[in-house]
Amino acid sequence: MKIIAVVNNKGGVGKTTTSRILAEYFSIIKHKKVLALDMDPQANFSNRYLKMEIDPYQQEGRIPPLHPSYDPHAKDDEDWDGRSSIAGIFFGEMVFPYTTYIDTLEISPSHSSKLLLAEAVTREEVVQKVYDQLSKFLNLADVRSSYDMVIIDTPPSKGPVTISVVRAATHLLIPSIMEPQPIEGIYGMIHLWKSETLRRPNHDPLHLIGVLPNSFDRRGIIHKDHYDSLKHEMPDYVLQSKIARRLIYAEADADGAVPPSIFMYPDKNLAKQEVLLACQEIEERMSSYVD
């Protein structure tokens, strides 16, 4: 089972868009059994596949909808409130992924207040537990036998939740806009990758897929210059493919967008073509690492 973490501690660099693209590529195009995990309290990734709800009694953000298999009258479900999120792993709860409109894609959504709580822990022993929680969950035999791929969207931070994702991942992908501030975010993530690489046993390395240039604008020179300069500093870890700045990505992201996935657009669509190329490059880079 391969576990791709999509990380960058700067917000708005395309983590959620990239997570979506990967989840849909591997499930729709490659017919893999994919589990999507939304570790970002903003819950945008979840919202693409589920109708997330607002709980008026909770100040922070969104909660998952009632689970389709939940039966309030069933004996088994007596101790369950009918909602399940990946944040549950930090609170000793069972995790029940939700099915989506794509046959081979399931998602365990975000839960804003719970994730914020996990992100805010500071006591050393609790922090250590948070760090290891996701990798414990993904090591469960049930989980390993049910999925080929896990795609994880992360919060724009370097806090305990992001670290738990990095610890659980087999591959790391860093989407970034080619501008000064997001590139600082790349540095933060490279550093996280380095510490994790030094910490891990040799037989279980964390592979860095690289930096995926996002929202790339060919009209000015700023993106190209920063791309060249980044490529110069870390030649092995900057992807050749670029996701261009296009309105279509925002349109595909809107509620009730038709078709719901970029991969369902006609083949001659430019956005679909560039996304396919990027996904293929990511896949190639992943297979170049021999486990």
Add this chain to the structure above:
Amino acid sequence: MSIKKRFTIAPDLASGLRNSIQSASANLGQLHYDMMSLDIIERDPKNPRQLQLSFDEMLNGINKSDSDYAVKLKEREALIELSESVKKIGIKNAIEVYKDGVKYRIITGERRYWAAMLAQQKSVPVRISQKPDEFHLRYTQWVENINRQDLSLWEKLNNLLLMADAYMQSRQQTLTEEVIQKLLGVSSIQAYRYAALLKADDKLVKLIQLGKLNNLKLVQQLVTMKDLGARNQMIAWIFSSKDEVTSLAAYKLVAGKTVRSALKTEKPIQLGKVKNQHIAKQLIKIALSDERLEKHRHIFQSIDWSSSVAIKRAFQDLFKKIESEFTRDEMVVW
């Protein structure tokens, strides 16, 4: 005049990225720390720092009739002291281990491991390494141990022998003086002595094991001694001595021989004149055949043998080299 604006990553950020990536790829898995249960850790039976103490003696005390009572008592007290600090603050420096079969074997930190046992700790911090190759393992232990004052010559000899064996196995070469000097970071004379230690025969090894010979220089003198009769007499004398022997001067006194200094006088001596420069050439050649002067041979390669001044200067150089390379004890005694 207008200059076209170019954008680039700030230099500090650029070097940060470059360095982090290099460090990560060069040091994969180097900092793999964990807490490990004591019962899956085992000692390295070949560790040169051999405690005389058995595990049972450490826990339950030492029998007073034991012939090594004093040594063991000292070891036990030191371990108890360490374990007291472990009880208070735990083990701060991780013990380095590698996976060997079902257990993890200690590379460094054996005393910490014993102290943790005494302090009844359940688990200790460990740094998990790859199984080192034999030579590297022995080398690491040497470096770890050599700074300990109380490491005996016997322990050093064993470590050195293991290192030499492993060096032979992995590199198909004997552990020469030059290699010893480079690896251990010792002076050329120390390296010369360690190389001599490796050549010690069974009798000398026995004396070292018994603790009667604990002085590296003395061992080297005995190993390199040309006069075998005198050497055997000395060895017999050391065998018969009760305590450790630290100097051969004592033997010479006991045996009724006066201790002869290699240089009888500190006054300068005129070495005379020769007409035939070939004799000078021969003399230098003979002197340079001594292995202790080997590393200086290149200095004498470009002498102008037709110039008496150059030859005189060469001899002055030669005398200086002999003075610096040969300690007085090593000077040939006629």
